[in-house]
Amino acid sequence: xxxxxxxxxxxxxxxxxxxxxxxxLEHQHPHEHEHPHPHEHPHTHEHPHTHEHxxxTITLEQNLLAKNDLLAARNRGWxxxxxxxxxxxxxxxxxxxxxxxxxxxxxxxGQLQAGVIEGDQETSLDADRIRAVGRPVIQIxxxxxxxxxxxxxxxxxxxxxxxxxxxxxVENVGNLVCPxxxxxxxxxKVVIISVTEGDDKPQKYPHMFMAADLVIVNxxxxxxxxxxxxxxxxxxxxxxxxxxxxxVLSATTGDGLAAWYxxxxxxxxxxxSLTESLSDAH
Amino acid sequence: MHELSITQSLxxxxxxxxxxxxxxxxxxxxxxxxxxxxxxMRFCFDIVSAGTSLAGAQLKIDEPKGQARCRSCGTEFELExxxxxxxxxxxxxxxxxxRELMVxxxxxx
Numbered sequence: 001x002x003x004x005x006x007x008x009x010x011x012x013x014x015x016x017x018x019x020x021x022x023x024x025l026e027h028q029h030p031h032e033h034e035h036p037h038p039h040e041h042p043h044t045h046e047h048p049h050t051h052e053h054x055x056x057t058i059t060l061e062q063n064l065l066a067k068n069d070l071l072a073a074r075n076r077g078w079x080x081x082x083x084x085x086x087x088x089x090x091x092x093x094x095x096x097x098x099x100x101x102x103x104x105x106x107x108x109x110g111q112l113q114a115g116v117i118e119g120d121q122e123t124s125l126d127a128d129r130i131r132a133v134g135r136p137v138i139q140i141x142x143x144x145x146x147x148x149x150x151x152x153x154x155x156x157x158x159x160x161x162x163x164x165x166x167x168x169x170v171e172n173v174g175n176l177v178c179p180x181x182x183x184x185x186x187x188x189k190v191v192i193i194s195v196t197e198g199d200d201k202p203q204k205y206p207h208m209f210m211a212a213d214l215v216i217v218n219x220x221x222x223x224x225x226x227x228x229x230x231x232x233x234x235x236x237x238x239x240x241x242x243x244x245x246x247x248v249l250s251a252t253t254g255d256g257l258a259a260w261y262x263x264x265x266x267x268x269x270x271x272x273s274l275t276e277s278l279s280d281a282h
Numbered sequence: 283m284h285e286l287s288i289t290q291s292l293x294x295x296x297x298x299x300x301x302x303x304x305x306x307x308x309x310x311x312x313x314x315x316x317x318x319x320x321x322x323m324r325f326c327f328d329i330v331s332a333g334t335s336l337a338g339a340q341l342k343i344d345e346p347k348g349q350a351r352c353r354s355c356g357t358e359f360e361l362e363x364x365x366x367x368x369x370x371x372x373x374x375x376x377x378x379x380x381r382e383l384m385v386x387x388x389x390x391x
Contacts, residue, residue: 055306055389062295064288064310064318064383146284178284181317206364207317239365242373 012143015155018136020124068182071150075185078157082164086153088184090208091192092201093174096218098126100192100251100260101169105133107254108261113166117156119148119173126171136160147178150185167264180207188213195219195228202236209237214245214263221250285322288383289330292323296336296388305336307389311344315364315380320345339388348380 079086089097115136118126127139138160140152162168172179191212193201202209215237234246249256312320320343327341348361352368352375366375
């Protein structure tokens with residue numbers, strides 16, 4: 001059964017190689033195998049006063065996302081040790097994540113040493129678009145899974161093998177719900193909302209916008225044709241998340257991209273404080 | 283529907299601790315700001331626990347209230363959802379509780 005959205009088998013997750021030709025069939029997920037050492041838990045010995053017929057209460061006090069959070073912390077250390085900045089890019093399907101990345105990598109050229117990890121349920125279409133602009137890219141296909149988790153990012157990073165000091169864009173599965181709950185160990189979370197989706201998304205999906213370090217409103221070139229109030233959208237975001245940066249741009253026409261490039265430039269030097277603010281916020 | 287995945291994490295966490303011993307009760311604490319619906323967890327629990335030593339265990343979910351403190355005026359107030367707005371109008375609010383997503387204890391026969 002899927003440990004992500006429940007509608008499939010997580011062992012279907014596939015991580016591509018850098019040349020994109022040989023998807024590696026994934027090993028059994030560590031959760032799925034028979035537990036090899038089912039030792040008695042040291043706390044669970046029979047209490048000398050307990051009668052056999054009475055139930056024993058065992059205290060756990062464990063976060064249900066502990067396993068993912070532990071793997072995320074490991075990723076965060078791995079990235080920090082190499083001075084690598086990982087940006088977790090999230091949005092609804094079709095908000096323009098890949099278009100923005102392709103445009104960014106093309107415009108910045110040699111100024112930005114970067115690789116990409118693409119997350120999609122199926123196909124390598126997005127990875128093909130990144131590869132076409134000459135950047136290293138790994139495609140993760142989650143099968144039925146609805147988000148990337150810390151374990152998948154770790155396997156993606158192993159396959160991508162990014163250069164120390166570089167930037168890794170992690171394009172999450174298009175979904176405004178599930179990815180918000182799963183820490184990957186990223187340096188910052190970038191949430192994209194496109195004007196065609198409507199300006200009520202921050203209220204409808206507060207967990208996603210609460211987690212964001214940067215919110216980008218994309219497809220600004222379509223603003224004259226749709227009912228999207230940028231100020232109202234920002235007001236909603238501020239109610240949930242007073243600290244997130246906010247940009248309006250069009251990845252297609254290039255309007256507003258300078259501010260995004262400035263943000264990328266700035267967040268390089270403040271990656272430490274970004275990490276601190278992330279840990280402070282949670 | 284991430285509740286199914288999280289319920290699966292719950293069952294694994296409990297099984298790691300209890301092994302083959304039959305589990306009669308599982309006590310959770312799920313805050314209103316955790317992003318997880320207790321009713322969805324209850325629904326998923328029956329499915330995920332089937333065939334394990336947790337099958338038939340009673341799932342008790344403590345649902346604490348969300349609490350926040352305003353960084354502008356210092357007031358503490360209850361949070362029902364993720365709209366972090368102090369009655370004074372400030373959105374600079376620190377969440378004190380409500381994000382809990384914990385398995386507190388289990389009862390084994």
